[in-house]
Amino acid sequence: MKFGDFELSIVRESTLSLDGGAMFGVVPKTLWEKSSPADELNRVKMHCNLLLIDTGSAKVLVETGMGDRWSAAERERYGLETHVAPEDAVRELGLSPEQIDFVIISHLHFDHAGGAVRLLDGKLVPTYPRARYIVQAGEWDFAFKANARARASYRPDDFVPLKESGQLQLVEGNTEITPGVFVRVTGGHTSHHQVVYFESGAEKGVFFADIMPTRSHLNPPWVMGYDHFPLTSCDVKSEYLAQAAEQNWLVVFDHEYGIPWGHIVKGEGPKGKFEFRPLPAQSLISTAQIC
Numbered sequence: 001m002k003f004g005d006f007e008l009s010i011v012r013e014s015t016l017s018l019d020g021g022a023m024f025g026v027v028p029k030t031l032w033e034k035s036s037p038a039d040e041l042n043r044v045k046m047h048c049n050l051l052l053i054d055t056g057s058a059k060v061l062v063e064t065g066m067g068d069r070w071s072a073a074e075r076e077r078y079g080l081e082t083h084v085a086p087e088d089a090v091r092e093l094g095l096s097p098e099q100i101d102f103v104i105i106s107h108l109h110f111d112h113a114g115g116a117v118r119l120l121d122g123k124l125v126p127t128y129p130r131a132r133y134i135v136q137a138g139e140w141d142f143a144f145k146a147n148a149r150a151r152a153s154y155r156p157d158d159f160v161p162l163k164e165s166g167q168l169q170l171v172e173g174n175t176e177i178t179p180g181v182f183v184r185v186t187g188g189h190t191s192h193h194q195v196v197y198f199e200s201g202a203e204k205g206v207f208f209a210d211i212m213p214t215r216s217h218l219n220p221p222w223v224m225g226y227d228h229f230p231l232t233s234c235d236v237k238s239e240y241l242a243q244a245a246e247q248n249w250l251v252v253f254d255h256e257y258g259i260p261w262g263h264i265v266k267g268e269g270p271k272g273k274f275e276f277r278p279l280p281a282q283s284l285i286s287t288a289q290i291c
């Protein structure tokens, strides 16, 4: 999809199902199940959506998804369906992994970093051999010292090989990665969780990552039970949503099962609710797929 001078594409890397209670924190099921119906194991279905931003001078992949290094038992637990192996994720868009210049990972949980590396001849190697992998320094440090509650979401195998290959680029705070593409630290989900803000011409957009994983999380207090700092998430969401609505940003949800991108409108009056207006389904078909 055209976005100013940029070209944007979505890759639906995998489908997974996570516990609905964990996805909506303190929100009662009687409320969340209206927008996110639960299966017989109380899980809600989601995608891992990767965003490719082609600025014309750089190709930036946002997130890497779950990857395919999962046992049968884990696949069953997460209802995981891998749609595309890591080495083929950008091939769907007519690109080879060698063409990716930057890979931005919002945080190092396994559903975001799992596809960062792949198995090659029994060894874990970066999936994108030329790319610089952008991670917040604070997130990197935390991944190695997470306590018992937080630790289960990190698998060092997903990211240690990035350091070993010399492709890891740690950044501290808000940073411009390439002209028009920025990371912004939000905290909330993890203390150094980052979103990706991008702009070209008159267009502005944001990839919310896990600060707002699906359209059902639009209401600021509807934050995930997984969040380390839920009150921060609520505040940050309110700020971003207000800006997104006011300036007509394109917003992208990393785990939305339906159309994952669109715009935000705010209802009338001070109590007006934020609403999501998805783009038409055709917007998901990339130029490569049309050709």
Ligand SMILES: [Zn+2]
Pocket: 109, 111, 112, 210, 213, 255
């Ligand atoms: Zn996630």
